[in-house]
Amino acid sequence: QVQLVESGGGLVQAGGSLRLSCAASGRTFSGYIVGWFRQAPGKERDFVAAISWSTTGTVYTDSVKGRFTISRDIAKNTVYLQMNSLKPEDTAVYYCAAKRVWTDYLNPHGYDFWGQGTQVTVSS
DSSP states (O other), X not given: OOEEEEEOOEEEETTOOEEEEEEEESSOOTTOEEEEEEEOTTSOEEEEEEEEXXXXXXXXXXXXXXXXXXXXXXXXXXXEEEEOSOOGGXXXXXXXXXXXXXXXXXXXXXOSEEOOOEEEEEXX
């Protein structure tokens, strides 16, 4: 069993930056794919980015390419989402999730473990 805890959310003005963290406890992320999703009020949970813990391969949704960077720290067993040039439309609750297989990573239903979420609010 993997427990995930997100942190780093907050309120920021448009154009600002935040760094989200996803820390794992219970076991390491080794062998997992770790993804970030976000959910705005009244909307579905959408894929943002994912990273392979083993290969460090990454993938992003088009709307965040060039602005967000996903990375991992082996020593801290933590995945980060660096978010720059934030826009009001980035406002959402951000969740990290983990799964074993690097397939269908866009689909939130394929992930086995989820964190509790962290709120990101970008003001205009």
